Amino acid sequence: MKIKNEKDFFAGLLFLALGTAFSWGATMYPLGTAATMGPGYFPLLVGILMAVLGVLILFKALVIETEGGGRFGAWAWKPVIFVLGGNLVFGLLLAGFPALHVPALGMVVAIYGLTVVSSMAGDEFSLRQSLLLATVLALGCYLVFVLALGMPLPMWPGFLSA
Incomplete structure (x- = not known):
């Protein structure tokens, strides 16, 4: 066949x-x-x-x-690398990396890292648009997860919220 x-x-x-x-x-x-x-x-x-x-x-x-x-064309490596890298940055910033003494920085910082790095995957990159999108996403996550669902998520780095 x-x-x-x-x-x-x-x-x-x-x-x-x-x-x-x-x-x-x-x-x-x-x-x-x-x-x-x-x-x-x-x-x-x-x-x-x-x-x-x-x-x-x-x-x-x-x-x-x-x-x-x-037929398949050539692989678009730039988007693959930046989108996967953005997710890696999100995980590292959210949970920290104790082996390297990197503290958990909370949901807001992690969302900013994810959005900025992932935005670099496109042909046009605008830091201003990325930061605006990150602000909207962070606010949305706070409203949904913390206020609406009552989940105890660390929104800020521990040294700021203590």
């Missing part, structure tokens, strides 16, 4: 693999019933839907001819 669209084929495989893994992982938790759902019920349904979507995308990639065959 010939692959008629490479991008859809590999996207379908990804959805199928993730959906299957999600569904299998969800069976480790009590499922319950539709009336009294357990902690594994929703992840199981989402995993099954992802797997079915993957099968449909795979079918389309193998049956429907596309112009150019949906």
Whole structure:
């Protein structure tokens, strides 16, 4: 059987693999019933839907001819590096790195680090826009997680809030 669209084929495989893994992982938790759902019920349904979507995308990639065959282009390394780097910076700033004596700096500083580093992934970088976005995100996280949900998150570095 010939692959008629490479991008859809590999996207379908990804959805199928993730959906299957999600569904299998969800069976480790009590499922319950539709009336009294357990902690594994929703992840199981989402995993099954992802797997079915993957099968449909795979079918389309193998049956429907596309112009150019949906070939992969070159990897966009800059966005990959900066987006992954932004997440790494977020984790390091939020939790700290005790082995290197780096203290946890809290949610606000971590959001600013994540936003600025991840913003460098695009073709155009504006520090002003990144800082504005980080401010909106930090305020939103504070409103949702701390005020609305009452989660005890460290919003500021320990030396500022003590």
